[in-house]
Amino acid sequence: MTAFWTEADFDDHELVQLVRDAKSGLTAIIAIHSSHLGPGAGGTRFWHYAEPKDAMRDALRLSRGMSYKNAMAGLPMGGGKAVILADEKRTKTQEMLAAFGDAVQALGGKYVTAEDVGISEADMVAVSQHTEFVSGLPVEGEDAAGGDPGPFTAMGIYHGIKAAVRHKLGKDSVKGVHVAIQGTGSVGGGVARLLAKDGAKLTLADMHHDRASALADELGGEAVAADAIMSVACDVFSPNALGAILDDEGIARLEAPIVAGGANNQLARAHHGAQLAERGILYAPDYVINAGGIISVTMEYLCRRHGDPCDINEVRKRLAQIPERLETIWQKSDETGVSPDVVADRMAQKLIGR
Structure with missing residues (x-):
């Protein structure tokens, strides 16, 4: 993998971390572009990349996009993204998700994760067993915001x-x-x-x-x-x-x-x-x-952190502003x-x- 700071898509990112866990087979990249408005927030992508540099490029571009997305949506969150490098068979294990959750938790709230391509609501539940900095979790009732974005x-x-x-x-x-x-x-x-x-x-x-x-x-x-x-x-x-x-x-x-x-x-x-x-x-x-998903998971996350109920009508109101x-x-x-x-x-x- 080439030095990320020489990539054309590196844009003064605040943090770019390579995560390796040999026991579970996890290889992941967590990138935080900006925390100017709050912790870097953005989903985790599970994808097979032909070359490691493609994964780095994805992480850099996606995290920068999340900075812009969250800012334009009026959310108190910065921009972050994670990619988990899958093998050709898209092998995904509970051990791998646990190791990823540990890596997110180790950042102490600098990065908040959720679903993206290749990651399900159930996967986020598994990740949530190892970190509190996660959203897109199942919710009860039709009037509750959150869940699958x-x-x-x-x-x-x-x-x-x-x-x-x-x-x-x-x-x-x-x-x-x-x-x-x-x-x-x-x-x-x-x-x-x-x-x-x-x-x-x-x-x-x-x-x-x-x-x-x-x-x-x-x-x-x-x-x-x-x-x-x-x-x-x-x-x-x-x-x-x-x-x-x-x-x-x-x-x-x-x-x-x-x-x-x-x-x-x-x-x-x-x-x-x-x-x-x-x-x-x-x-x-x-x-x-495409800001609807991050609007939902951000409102879910903030409500959970503050111990407040999260009314889906607030999410709908914000969606209508797009x-x-x-x-x-x-x-x-x-x-x-x-x-x-x-x-x-x-x-x-x-x-x-x-």
């Missing part, structure tokens, strides 16, 4: 897509609007179901084609191959899988006037936001539109000619004192 992320993206359709297409409804969704897991699947209720036309794709096909059958949509979804002529392209898909090739393939989805770090590099703008494509900055933030960004972009991603970055950097 996926549905809250999906709800925020749904609100954001409607805002984008209103801003770009001048439509107050998504009925009949064609949305191509990349990724049909917890988040993408949730977005698809919400849009289907409003009468949107859906084209779905997933690396697990059977999952996309089953959801398409359920919702009356169409499923296409994973490598074809970015070329679908549609009104909205909604990426809800892994990031860095908006590179030179990906942007050239797009046949949509809007990109709005929940994947983290959708822009492969900084200049790709300008490329989208040059093509007249409205971009919803990912860390603004379209307002996006509209502010787009209006400023329209006024200045600066692409939405840069507008959002500047706003977030100011909030975290950078």
Whole structure:
């Protein structure tokens, strides 16, 4: 693994820690980008990386994104992220999760973890046996905030897509609007179901084609191959899988006037936001539109720390503010000619004192 401070995505991170536990087989990276607004908060990703440097790049980019996401969502949390390096078989054991929990606890509250790709609510329960600095845990009752953040992320993206359709297409409804969704897991699947209720036309794709096909059958949509979804002529392209898909090739393939989805770090590099703008494509900055999950787990965590009940209505209230933030960004972009991603970055950097 190369020296992390030489990585292009190193951005004066406050802490980058390699965690090794030979007994359990755990290899993980915990990165804290900024604690200006509070402890670094962000989920743990369990993923197989072809090269260790890819894991480091992911940790650096994701933790910086969490700094921006938490700041723009008005949360009293900084930015942090963890990645657990899985083997090719995605082997995950209780011992591995315990060792990871011990590593989080050893940081003494500098980092608060929760679910991300490859990590379940049950996994967080296992981690919570070894650290108090964890959220996304099961809650009782429909009126309690917390638990799996996926549905809250999906709800925020749904609100954001409607805002984008209103801003770009001048439509107050998504009925009949064609949305191509990349990724049909917890988040993408949730977005698809919400849009289907409003009468949107859906084209779905997933690396697990059977999952996309089953959801398409359920919702009356169409499923296409994973490598074809970015070329679908549609009104909205909604990426809800892994990031860095908006590179030179990906942007050239797009046949949509809007990109709005929940994947983290959708822009492969900084200049790709300008490329989208040059093509007249409205971009919803990912860390603004996908903040629903961190809003939920943060409210859960703070309520638990203070011993207070956490009303889901407070989470819903904060989710409803996502379209307002996006509209502010787009209006400023329209006024200045600066692409939405840069507008959002500047706003977030100011909030975290950078």
